[in-house]
Amino acid sequence: AALNCIRKAIRLRHLTSRPKVVLVSDSPSLVKAITPDLSEFAEVLHFDFELFKGNISNYNNGLHNLAFRVKDWGPAPRWVAFVDFFLASRAKYVVISGAHRRVGTTYAQLIAALAAAHSLGNSSFSFLSSFQSDLLSGGLRLQAGWGHVWNRFSGPLSCRHQSSQCAVTPLLPPAWWDGHWQSPIRRDIRRLATYGVQLSSFGTVDEDYLKSFCKSRKAVVRTVPFLL
DSSP states (O other): OOOHHHHHHHTTTTTTTTOOOEESSSSSHOOOOOEEEETTEEEEOOOGGGGGGGGOOOOOGGGSSSSHHHHHHHHSSSSSHHHHHHHHHTOSSSEEESSOOSSSSSHHHHHHHHHHHHHTTTTTTTEEEEEEHHHHHHEEETTOOSGGGGGGOOOOTTSSSEEEEEEEEOOOOOOTTTOSSSSOOOOHHHHHTTTTTTTTTOOBOOHHHHHHHHHHHOOOOOOOOOOO
C-alpha cells in the first residue's frame, strides 16, 4: 500500500527523473523490507543511527530499556526521532504517512506541516495517508488513540473492505474538540461524554446539553457585604 501511494504521488507530481525518497520508521524491519522495491524507481535516503552511535547511545545506561517506549517508538535512541523529523521535513512535494496502527499521527502531521512551510508557495505540496487492507477491513475502527488525523472518521460510516487507500490529508486537521465528527467510535463517544459533549453516531453534538453541563460545572462566587 505504501509503495502504491508513493508511485501515485510521483505520477501526480509528474516527476520524470529518479526522485529522492526519505524513509522514516520506528520499525527497522520495515525499512529493510521496503527499500529493495522502492529502489527500483527512487533514490532511498534513510538515517542509520548505528553509524553515529556514541556514549550517549549506549543501551546499558538504562535510559532506553523501558519496554513501553521500545514498543511505541522502536529500539532506536530517542534523539534519532529528531534527526528523522528534520530530515523528512525537507520534503519538497509530498509527505506520506503509513502504519500498522495509527496513520497520520501527530509526529507525521508536524513533519508535513514543517515541510509545507519550507515549500511555501508550492501549491502542489500534499500530505497523504496510506492505508493497507487490514486497516480497512472494518473501516477505520482499528485506529487506536487520539493522536491521528482520522479518529473522527473511524466509526460505522467509514468505508470497509478496500484493498488499500491513499487519501489526501489536511495539513491542519481539526482537533477532537473542534470541527464536525463524521463518524465516531463508541469509545470516543464515551470519552467525550465525560467532558459534557454528547456525540451521536453520526457525529452531531448536542449544544444545549454542553452549555448546561458547563454551567453546572462553573464555580459560582458569591459576595456578601458586611456593614462595619
